[in-house]
Amino acid sequence: xxxxxxxxxxxxxxxxxxxxxxxxxxxxxxxxxxxxxxxxxxxxxxxxxxxxxxxxxxxxxxxxxxxxxxxxxxxxxxxxxxxxxxxxxxxxxxxxxxxxxxxxxxxxxxxxxxxxxxxxxxxxxxxxxxxxxxxxxxxxxxxxxxxxxxxxxxxxxxxxxxxxxxxxxxxxxxxxxxxxxxxxxxxxxxxxxxxxxxxxxxxxxxxxxxxxxxxxxxxxxxxxxxxxxxxxxxxxxxxxxxxxxxxxxxxxxxxxxxxxxxxxxxxxxxxxxxxxxxxxxxxxxxxxxxxxxxxxxxxxxxxxxxxxxxxxxxxxxxxxxxxxx
Amino acid sequence: xxxxxxxxxxxxxxxxxxxxxxxxxxxxxxxxxxxxxxxxxxxxxxxxxxxxxxxxxxxxxxxxxxxxxxxxxxxxxxxxxxxxxxxxxxxxxxxxxxxxxxxxxxxxxxxxxxxxxxxxxxxxxxxxxxxxxxxxxxxxxxxxxxxxxxxxxxxxxxxxxxxxxxxxxxxxxxxxxxxxxxxxxxxxxxxxxxxxxxxxxxxxxxxxxxxxxxxxxxxxxxxxxxxxxxxxxxxxxxxxxxxxxxxxxxxxxxxxxxxxxxxxxxxxxxxxxxxxxxxxxxxxxxxxxxxxxxxxxxxxxxxxxxxxxxxxxxxxxxxx
Ligand SMILES: Nc1ncnc2c1ncn2[C@@H]1O[C@H](COP(=O)(O)OP(=O)(O)OP(=O)(O)O)[C@@H](O)[C@H]1O
Ligand SMILES: [Mg+2]
Numbered sequence: 001x002x003x004x005x006x007x008x009x010x011x012x013x014x015x016x017x018x019x020x021x022x023x024x025x026x027x028x029x030x031x032x033x034x035x036x037x038x039x040x041x042x043x044x045x046x047x048x049x050x051x052x053x054x055x056x057x058x059x060x061x062x063x064x065x066x067x068x069x070x071x072x073x074x075x076x077x078x079x080x081x082x083x084x085x086x087x088x089x090x091x092x093x094x095x096x097x098x099x100x101x102x103x104x105x106x107x108x109x110x111x112x113x114x115x116x117x118x119x120x121x122x123x124x125x126x127x128x129x130x131x132x133x134x135x136x137x138x139x140x141x142x143x144x145x146x147x148x149x150x151x152x153x154x155x156x157x158x159x160x161x162x163x164x165x166x167x168x169x170x171x172x173x174x175x176x177x178x179x180x181x182x183x184x185x186x187x188x189x190x191x192x193x194x195x196x197x198x199x200x201x202x203x204x205x206x207x208x209x210x211x212x213x214x215x216x217x218x219x220x221x222x223x224x225x226x227x228x229x230x231x232x233x234x235x236x237x238x239x240x241x242x243x244x245x246x247x248x249x250x251x252x253x254x255x256x257x258x259x260x261x262x263x264x265x266x267x268x269x270x271x272x273x274x275x276x277x278x279x280x281x282x283x284x285x286x287x288x289x290x291x292x293x294x295x296x297x298x299x300x301x302x303x304x305x306x307x308x309x310x311x312x313x314x315x316x317x318x319x320x321x322x323x324x325x
Numbered sequence: 326x327x328x329x330x331x332x333x334x335x336x337x338x339x340x341x342x343x344x345x346x347x348x349x350x351x352x353x354x355x356x357x358x359x360x361x362x363x364x365x366x367x368x369x370x371x372x373x374x375x376x377x378x379x380x381x382x383x384x385x386x387x388x389x390x391x392x393x394x395x396x397x398x399x400x401x402x403x404x405x406x407x408x409x410x411x412x413x414x415x416x417x418x419x420x421x422x423x424x425x426x427x428x429x430x431x432x433x434x435x436x437x438x439x440x441x442x443x444x445x446x447x448x449x450x451x452x453x454x455x456x457x458x459x460x461x462x463x464x465x466x467x468x469x470x471x472x473x474x475x476x477x478x479x480x481x482x483x484x485x486x487x488x489x490x491x492x493x494x495x496x497x498x499x500x501x502x503x504x505x506x507x508x509x510x511x512x513x514x515x516x517x518x519x520x521x522x523x524x525x526x527x528x529x530x531x532x533x534x535x536x537x538x539x540x541x542x543x544x545x546x547x548x549x550x551x552x553x554x555x556x557x558x559x560x561x562x563x564x565x566x567x568x569x570x571x572x573x574x575x576x577x578x579x580x581x582x583x584x585x586x587x588x589x590x591x592x593x594x595x596x597x598x599x600x601x602x603x604x605x606x607x608x609x610x611x612x613x614x615x616x617x618x619x620x621x622x623x624x625x626x627x628x629x630x631x632x633x634x635x636x637x638x639x640x641x642x643x644x645x
Contacts, residue, residue: 219426225382226421227441227492228414241431317431317476 004313012306017068019298023291024067027077028060030287076295077288081281086292090274094296095176096166097262097273103193104258108201113240116208120216121235132209135202143261147195147268154191162188164270192269196261200254207250211243218242245316252308256301329499329532330356330379335392337371337378346604348374348387350556353630358499361526361533363543363564365579366553369600372536375553376502379534380413397499415445417500418493420522423509424485428477434488435473441495460491464521483514490522500532507542519546540579544568552576555600555611558630562637570635572644574616610642618643 034042034050042050051057055066070076076087119128155163167188169177179185215221216239224234263275270276274293281289337349348371356362364372377383379394381401394401396416404412413419421427429437438457439450446453454473461469464487477485486506493501503522507515523546526533535547543550544564551561552573560573571577578596598615601607607614613623622642630638634645 219421219423220429222382222384223419223421223427223489224429226380226413226419227444228410228412228496229440229444230410233440233444238429238432242429245431315431318478 001313005310008306008309012302015302016299019295019302020068020071021064023071023295023298024064026294027067027287027291028063030285032287071295076292079281079286079289079292081284081286081289086288087296089277089289090292090296091175093272093274093277095178096271097259097266097275099178099180099189100192100196100262100265100271100273101255101258103189104197104200105255107193107197108204112201112204112208116205117212117235117240117243119205119209120212123213131205135205138198138202141198143195143199143264144268146198147191147265150191150195151268161190163191166272192265192271195268196258196265199261200258203254204247204251208243208247211246212239215239215242241315245312248308248312248315252305255304255308259297259301327358328355329358329360329397331393331395332379333393333395335375335378335394336390337374337383337387338390340386340388341604344604347390347556347606348603349378350606351392352553352556352558353392354551354558354561356500356532356534359526359530359532360549361523361535361547363547363550364534364536364553365538365540365543365550367538367579367600369603370553371556371603372553373504376419376504376534376536379500379502380417380419381409382413382419411445414441414493414498415496416498417502418496418498420486420489420493420501420503420506422505424482424489425477425509427489428485430477432476433473434475434477434480438473438488438492438495441492445496456495457491460494461488463494463525464488464491466491482510483518486510486518487521490518490525494525494529494531497529498531500534501526502534502536504536505538506535508537515542522546540568540583552579555606556603557611557640559612559640560637561630562635566635566637570637572633572635572637572639573612573641574618574643575612578615610640 034047034054034056055063058066074087075085076090078084079086079089082089115131118125119131122128151163154161162184165188166177166179167184167186168182169179169185170181171177172181179189221234221239224238229238259275262273263278265271266273266275267279274297278290278293280286281293332355333353335349335352336347339346339348350371352371352375354362364375366372374383374387378389379396379401381389381404383389389402392402396412399408399412399416401409401412428434435454435457438460439453442448442453442456443450457473458469461472466472466484466487472480472488477488480488490506501522506522507518510518519542522533522535525531533547535543537543547564549562550564550567551558552567552575553559554575560567560571560576567576568580571580575596582595596615601611601614607624609622609624609626610616610619610628613619616623620643626642628640628642630640633639
């Protein structure tokens with residue numbers, strides 16, 4: 001298991017290096033660090049001097065090594081618009097996005113597992129058919145449309161829920177602004193997290209159902225029945241634990257995709273998170289901020305996938321054995 | 326010998342789009358307490374379906390159409406789901422063909438053994454674990470304590486089948502149905518597993534229904550044989566009687582196909598032709614199309630199982 005974890009971490013580092021190359025490429029192609037630092041009202045000679053001083057005339061590989069070294073130390077450049085270190089700007093917005101993704105994931109887990117299992121166990125039941133039809137409709141509606149429909153119904157027509165912003169937040173641990181601890185914050189979270197989960201939820205219901213159905217056909221499930229076990233134990237332990245493996249794998253990847261969808265969701269709901277800032281950075285050609293976003297999101301993505309793989313190893317005994325070698 | 330199991334006129338069908346498939350057709354047999362019966366016949370004869378119907382676990386779209394299955398004083402065909410669950414694993418256990426597929430890959434051997442007992446008997450984990458250890462010893466696997474924590478993939482096929490046997494014995498059933506328990510195993514291990522099964526059934530006084538193609542194995546392990554062909558039992562009786570003096574042309578053909586009976590030029594005397602489709606069984610004797618002795622009567626009338634001079638019951642118009 002230890003060797004397995006080490007190998008996964010090595011892979012993660014490799015992926016981060018690739019991300020750094022992409023980030024660096026964007027930065028050196030379209031970015032202008034001199035402008036980021038001093039703005040545009042500076043003479044050409046001064047600019048040239050500053051370029052030399054910043055090492056912008058060095059060979060690209062040297063610049064890249066410097067970029068990575070700085071990045072590892074938490075320096076991802078300076079935001080032109082905010083006049084602050086880019087990483088600081090991003091991290092300040094991270095809690096909003098993370099809480100949104102967490103809430104959506106929670107919705108996905110809480111609904112996809114029971115519905116998926118039910119639909120696999122009772123495929124001909126009326127509700128199974130209903131959920132399956134709804135899930136097809138669900139995947140085919142774009143997130144922004146779902147968001148707008150939800151806003152129209154619950155905010156505009158019914159006035160039950162707010163349609164934009166995070167509401168009241170509370171600062172915890174000295175740096176984390178959370179909306180999870182106030183009633184107002186929670187209310188603001190409802191519509192955005194439903195919208196964000198609207199693509200993944202149907203996908204996961206279908207995935208769990210398909211995997212579960214396959215598992216239910218296996219000999220070991222028939223054997224479990226022949227042993228006289230209770231159906232609840234057969235479904236929830238014997239079958240579901242085997243269903244979980246492929247679901248975890250796909251889940252890790254989809255979580256990353258969800259971060260991409262936060263850009264859309266946050267924009268529609270004016271949710272002041274990383275995705276919202278990212279889109280603003282694109283509009284303002286704030287290259288450093290944009291690259292910082294890519295690196296931070298890439299890092300989260302890699303981190304999540306590594307953790308998911310380790311969890312997979314814990315659930316799947318065969319992986320543990322290969323890791324032991 | 327008092328009767329443990331008595332099956333009467335059992336008919337099992339599969340409802341398919343092309344029509345009903347009769348996998349088991351009017352089958353009757355009995356089994357005494359602690360007795361071992363071999364169920365033989367070629368592929369598709371309905372052996373497995375017969376076995377599964379005894380614990381009412383026929384896969385969809387199969388169903389018991391008619392007949393009675395009486396185990397001790399329970400009528401299996403009329404049990405509720407809950408009552409049926411109490412029979413499975415507690416009174417009748419099953420051993421499957423492929424031990425690589427029978428055990429759940431993500432649960433430990435210990436979990437899979439203990440749950441079998443605890444599904445039926447109110448006992449603590451500790452007590453169940455003690456019985457699990459005892460059963461692992463019974464199937465001659467070394468260091469039982471270690472095995473409880475292992476996963477199936479850490480064991481060889483032979484080991485796993487031993488574990489499956491140990492699981493089958495967990496709740497001390499009266500009957501074990503073993504559906505080709507050695508077919509998927511290495512030839513060198515087949516005999517070991519068969520000996521083990523025989524030894525345990527004998528010492529524990531457990532009845533055994535051994536489903537197999539292999540007449541040689543059956544003759545070593547069982548006291549009685551039922552030969553199935555196209556869903557029907559065509560000959561049944563004392564194992565030695567049938568192996569040495571088969572009366573039904575099909576049984577004779579099966580025995581002639583055994584390697585030791587075949588001559589050099591024609592190593593395997595296979596019975597010519599194929600078994601008829603079970604959706605459309607021909608009228609009369611289901612074997613008549615492949616039978617050298619076939620007469621008009623055979624094409625018209627289904628032969629009934631009757632006691633013949635050898636003492637075996639044979640379903641053939643011509644056997645005497
Ligand atoms: N799930 C099913 N759906 C449709 N038909 C089935 C199903 N299971 C079995 N049958 C049919 O029932 C008949 C008997 O099958 P069974 O599995 O009992 O044969 P068998 O004697 O055990 O053969 P084998 O030696 O190959 O295991 C076969 O003709 C098969 O086509
Ligand atoms: Mg079979």
